[in-house]
Amino acid sequence: MDYSVFDIIGPRMVGPSSSHTAGAARLGKVARRISGNDVAKVTFILYGSFAKTYKGHGTDRALLAGIMGMEPNDPDLAGSLDSAGRTGLDFEFVVNDSDPPHPNTVKMVITGSSGKKTEVVGCSIGGGNIRVIQINGLAVEFTGEYPTLVVRHIDRPGVIAEVTSLMVEFNINIAFMRVFRHSKGQDAFMIIETDGDIPKKVVSQLRTLSEEIQDVYIIEAL
Amino acid sequence: MSINFASGSELLGLCDNNGIKIYEMMLVREVYISQRNKEAITDEMRENLKIMKNAIERGLSEDIRSVSGLSGGDAKKLRHYYENNQTVAGKDMNAAVASAMAVLEVNAAMGQIVAAPTAGSSGILPGAIISTAQRFGKNDDDIVNALFTASAVGYLITRNATVAGAEGGCQAETGAAAAMAAAAIVEMLGGTPSQALDGAAIAIKNILGLVCDPIAGLVEAPCIKRNAIGTGNALISADLALAGVTSIIPFDEVVEAMLKVGRSLPCELRETGTGGLAWTPTGREIHERVFGKTE
Numbered sequence: 001m002d003y004s005v006f007d008i009i010g011p012r013m014v015g016p017s018s019s020h021t022a023g024a025a026r027l028g029k030v031a032r033r034i035s036g037n038d039v040a041k042v043t044f045i046l047y048g049s050f051a052k053t054y055k056g057h058g059t060d061r062a063l064l065a066g067i068m069g070m071e072p073n074d075p076d077l078a079g080s081l082d083s084a085g086r087t088g089l090d091f092e093f094v095v096n097d098s099d100p101p102h103p104n105t106v107k108m109v110i111t112g113s114s115g116k117k118t119e120v121v122g123c124s125i126g127g128g129n130i131r132v133i134q135i136n137g138l139a140v141e142f143t144g145e146y147p148t149l150v151v152r153h154i155d156r157p158g159v160i161a162e163v164t165s166l167m168v169e170f171n172i173n174i175a176f177m178r179v180f181r182h183s184k185g186q187d188a189f190m191i192i193e194t195d196g197d198i199p200k201k202v203v204s205q206l207r208t209l210s211e212e213i214q215d216v217y218i219i220e221a222l
Numbered sequence: 223m224s225i226n227f228a229s230g231s232e233l234l235g236l237c238d239n240n241g242i243k244i245y246e247m248m249l250v251r252e253v254y255i256s257q258r259n260k261e262a263i264t265d266e267m268r269e270n271l272k273i274m275k276n277a278i279e280r281g282l283s284e285d286i287r288s289v290s291g292l293s294g295g296d297a298k299k300l301r302h303y304y305e306n307n308q309t310v311a312g313k314d315m316n317a318a319v320a321s322a323m324a325v326l327e328v329n330a331a332m333g334q335i336v337a338a339p340t341a342g343s344s345g346i347l348p349g350a351i352i353s354t355a356q357r358f359g360k361n362d363d364d365i366v367n368a369l370f371t372a373s374a375v376g377y378l379i380t381r382n383a384t385v386a387g388a389e390g391g392c393q394a395e396t397g398a399a400a401a402m403a404a405a406a407i408v409e410m411l412g413g414t415p416s417q418a419l420d421g422a423a424i425a426i427k428n429i430l431g432l433v434c435d436p437i438a439g440l441v442e443a444p445c446i447k448r449n450a451i452g453t454g455n456a457l458i459s460a461d462l463a464l465a466g467v468t469s470i471i472p473f474d475e476v477v478e479a480m481l482k483v484g485r486s487l488p489c490e491l492r493e494t495g496t497g498g499l500a501w502t503p504t505g506r507e508i509h510e511r512v513f514g515k516t517e
Contacts, residue, residue, distance in 0.1 A: 002226065002255045003377050003380055003381060004252065004255065004256055005248060005252050005263070005267070005370060005373040005377070006266065006267075006270075007377075007380070008338075008339050008372075008373040008376035008377050008380060008402075009267070009270055009336060009337075009338050009339070009347070009369055009372065009373050009376065010270060010336060010337060010338075011336075011337055012269070012270060012273050012334065012335075012336050012337075013334070013335060013336075013337060013341065014332050014333065014334055014335075015328065015329030015330060015331070015332055015334075015335050015341055015344075015441065016288070016289070016329050016330045016331075016332065016341060016440065016441040016442070017341055017342075017441050018337055018340060018341045021332070021341075022337075022341075049439075052439075052513065053438075053439050053440075053513065055289070055290075055512070055513065056289060056290040056438060056439070056440045056512050056513065057289075057440065057441075058289050061332065073273075073334055075333070075334050077332065078289075078331075078332035078333075126386065126388070127337075127340070127386070128337070
């Protein structure tokens with residue numbers, strides 16, 4: 001792997017732990033993006049080492065800070081329990097004893113201001129790096145290391161081609177792309193990780209591209 | 223030989239062929255792999271340096287307390303001691319050590335730090351190089367260059383071994399940090415690339431086999447004190463290298479040995495908080511106090 005100097009001297013973060021604090025903040029932030037930046041209420045269900053040690057590592061504060069949109073290096077991260085209370089964000093932490101897929105796993109159940117529910121499961125895999133493994137009950141996989149385009153669509157022929165053609169128009173190179181679905185012809189997700197930043201225009205154009213495309217959002221590289 | 227060097231000997235070959243220092247070679251490599259220009263890269267490193275300096279300042283002057291309540295205030299205590307007393311190891315050594323402890327205390331209190339290479343070892347590099355730079359009248363440009371020297375060493379250890387306590391024990395984390403700091407100081411003070419890697423090799427050799435046994439699994443005890451001793455290790459190793467003392471075992475082989483030693487450590491002694499100091503009667507009592515009774 002081509003480690004950058006900033007993988008060695010970095011990331012800039014609020015302590016104490018890259019996996020239990022910085023990674024947790026990133027997970028919260030990704031979930032916020034997936035919800036469409038609309039979080040009125042959130043339940044964090046903690047598994048494994050997150051469940052056992054979250055208080056001492058400030059994992060709770062980091063998750064909450066992330067879901068409020070803070071970066072892992074935001075100096076206000078430590079005060080997120082108070083600031084969430086002030087802004088009226090409704091939150092709770094629940095500990096679950098069952099065996100998780102990875103020791104540091106959290107399920108985030110988000111309710112938006114209009115009542116829209118979003119459920120995101122992610123793991124903190126070390127060094128502040130994360131992996132999102134489930135969105136709304138559907139198994140997915142992406143890391144947030146690259147700018148990521150998430151497209152929720154109906155599983156019909158031609159939808160993928162429409163999306164990738166638009167990427168060509170914007171001269172965006174696709175680094176990784178995966179498609180996940182519940183079952184044939186039903187709800188599906190396209191996860192597209194790109195080399196360069198994705199312009200916001202892509203989102204608005206994709207939303208009006210076809211009836212099959214139900215939701216589109218960009219997750220900027222973490 | 224590729225710009226994207228894969229070993230210490232390749233790095234020394236490149237430095238030698240091009241008549242440049244390690245920090246310059248690391249910058250050339252970063253431009254090559256990131257496709258960004260030198261200014262953008264050094265500006266980002268300068269930003270890291272700013273956060274390192276702030277953490278030192280906070281830890282030495284504020285009343286820091288960790289989230290768990292287990293740590294805080296020792297850096298300030300040490301500063302008061304060396305400013306008002308004749309010390310055993312000397313004022314300069316104590317100033318560097320206090321700076322390193324300050325960063326780790328800020329980290330445990332959910333303050334801002336820069337992982338170098340990890341959060342648990344983030345005190346050694348800033349503690350050792352910033353205080354040394356000040357004493358020798360070096361400016362921020364010199365320190366930024368030193369950080370590139372350090373990252374070359376950290377990159378080689380990450381690539382060819384590990385810097386994760388869970389994989390290699392504390393020798394991998396504070397060992398890497400001390401090696402990075404030693405090489406950075408050697409180069410900043412005029413040593414050759416080869417002397418810099420000698421300093422790095424000596425630093426790792428000094429703590430080969432050190433286990434990772436954090437009490438209650440928290441990045442506090444013994445981590446803060448191991449950052450203290452890691453800083454001492456870096457400074458002494460740098461002095462040895464600058465004096466012309468060489469490492470009998472070359473840097474690349476020391477790194478390989480570190481990885482092998484790390485792999486042979488039992489799981490209890492690799493960041494699981496279930497062995498060593500963490501599993502002493504007092505260590506377990508603290509665990510229960512912080513997290514409640516465990517199964």
